[in-house]
Amino acid sequence: MELTSQVGGTVLDGLGYIGALASLGGRAAYFTFVGPFRGKPLRMQRAVSQAMDVGVRALPILSLITFFIGLILALQAAYELRRFGALNFVATAVALSMTRELGPLITAIVVIGRSGSAFAAEIGTMKVTEEIDALETMAIDPIHFLVTPKFLAMILMLPCLTIWANTMGICGGALFGVAQADFTWTRYIQASIDSLFLRDVMTGLVKSVMFGMTITAVGCYEGLSTGAGAEQVGRSTTRAVVMSIFLVIVVDLVFTALFFFAGGH
């Protein structure tokens, strides 16, 4: 009896959490896509500065990580392909796994670490210092003011970062290809491009937009539900990172399955 009620309670809590995220994400989406036509203009200046933070400043670390990931993928693929004398398929293996899966996922994880946690910490601190309350007493909607610029920045920047991550991953693979598999740089890049269909890239980009929404919703929700006291900000930040990684994987699974059954791949 104890166990069933615990399982039931956990499931209900989980559903409640997803519901709260959906409601927050939905309101941010409303303010992004509908609000501007209903006399609630977007705060472009704040969105641009968020986009700089989320996107441009993530480039160095993201480039390095995805370059290494591409190199690792090439090494792992070569381990098996070499036995069949098919080392020239390394380019295909790297290009497909980067664009379809690892590019969007690694990008999301880097963005969670840099920005998802920062959203939770920033909004959580504002909650603790009554700044969120101050916004409300000034009749300024905290979702419109704080969450929407982040939401807009995320759904624009994550696909851009993902394209960049794909490119860097393929470059990482190319390093192996040129050094070990008798490719020239141009031949490797050409082989990668030839092996890709537009659909491969697009499914990755669709996923990255969904990841962006998930990360924003979780980071901001955790920030807004911060309790009293500085240590609660730390707790919210940790929860934001853990929950974001978990939910990004779940969203990834759902969309990969969706594309698989819808497209026959």
Add this chain to the structure above:
Amino acid sequence: MESNVQDTPQTDAMISLRDLRVRYGEREILHGINFDVQPGETLVILGGSGSGKSTLLRTLVGLEKPSSGQIWIRGRDIAAISSAEMDEIRRKIGMSFQGGALFGSMTVGENVALPLQEHTKLEASTIEIIVRLKLDQVGLSGFEDYMPAQLSGGMKKRAAVARALAMDPEILFFDEPSAGLDPIIAAGIDQLILELKRAFHMTVIVVTHELASAFLIADRMVLIDKGNVVAIGPTEEMRSSVQPRVRQFFDRVAEPAVAQELDYLQMLTEDRHQKNAAGSRIKGAS
């Protein structure tokens, strides 16, 4: 001295509370509050820690939802209106938070300008002038470009008052204006409240437990204890009140020991039910 309970608000009152009750989960914090605030008067809400005075203030500005009762502000019951109508009323009120609650990522000037940018169609140059004026009114001329972190505690409070004044509110709320300030700086904030009252004839509501400051700025006082109104009346009447709870608060008499022990025991057992983790600590203490 008793507040007269009515079903309808006084038509000339700025704020009327009728049987206001607020609960957090199971616990009721405010058990039926009734009083009126007249336009242009300064009402000080007094009470000890945990008396419910901060909850009362948060409910008055719409940050907490009452579980029952009515809150009439400028003729509208804010417990029963839509959020759009609430926003209308919020443009007519200003709130100065305990810690200032200035936005740390914006300069002092941008903080004061924010409500004007959000709710008016004024040009940037006009807003700049209003910001300078408001900062001058609180004695912070020339601090537009400072970040809140660069200001002292008293200056932060003044900047917060400037932001609360930005929209020329009809009602100004203060949460513990002198908390965390040394006596001289605190007296400066009291003076500021008096000056604002004189200059703009605003309705001012102050929540505090500082008696000296309360007696200086109040036209009327209301004493809250354990979620009930214990006494309400003009400052002089309250000063000479013979009601035991009022005298106890004003003369700073400690709670009788027996009551305190009972409360303490209750607190310990309540805690035990709520948190298993704290159980070992309570056992260790007893």
